Amino acid sequence: MGSNALKLSPFSFSKALVFPKSASSKLLPPPQFSFSFSPKTNSAAGLRLSLPSSKRNFVAMAGPGAVRKSEEEWRAVLSPEQFRILRQKGTEYPGTGEYDKFFEEGVYNCAGCGTPLYKSTTKFNSGCGWPAFYEGLPGAINSTPDPDGMRTEITCAACGGHLGHVFKNEGFPTPTNERHCVNSISLKFVPANS
Secondary structure: OOEEEEEEEOOOOOOOOEEEEEEHHHHOOOEEEEEEEEEOEEEEEEEEEEEEOEEEEEEEEOOOOOOOOOHHHHHHHOOOHHHHHHHOOOOOOOOOOOOOOOOOOOOEOOOOOOOOEEEHHEEEEEOOOOOOOOOOOOEEEEEOOOOOOOEEEEEEEOOOOOOEEEEEOOOOOOOEEEEEEOHHEEEEEOOOOO
16 A cells, blocks of 8 residues: 655655545545745744645644734734834833733733733732733743843744743742743733623
8 A cells, every 4th residue: 555745845844744545546636735934933824735636725824823914914003112012022111011010800911912921810029110920821922042042032922922031040939930021012901800
């Protein structure tokens, strides 16, 4: 019994998908897949399934909740200050953010795409001048070391928006011994009773 090997695009992993031959393969050619990955944005653009016999393409996005917009689209939906921080990795001045000394019950969502990022129960007063959390919601936040190796950037896993930085082992009395130092403008608070 033979099989058809399918190679992925050059920007994907160096693996091939293997499909066993079957009686149906005489009727339809094997499906063709392509998967693109951008190392610059560290995100997958999607999976494309192409059935040559029908000339139809189906696109599945990289993951549930993934938000993809051009920089022009982001400029149209964000304020200039939100764009500077979320898309250009800027930083608010310490002590100026709306949520620095804000401690109500609810959830903090990404200001860019609305993805829930932090529960208010994980927020604490670190005295640093920015909202501080000791952990994010599972799978909501990506961490990437800065090129200089001094800090670790945190971004929204859904849209890639810059949130701030995470610091470890500073001695705060939290369960994780981490401080997610987040720009207020990167967040949108949703009260628990809404």
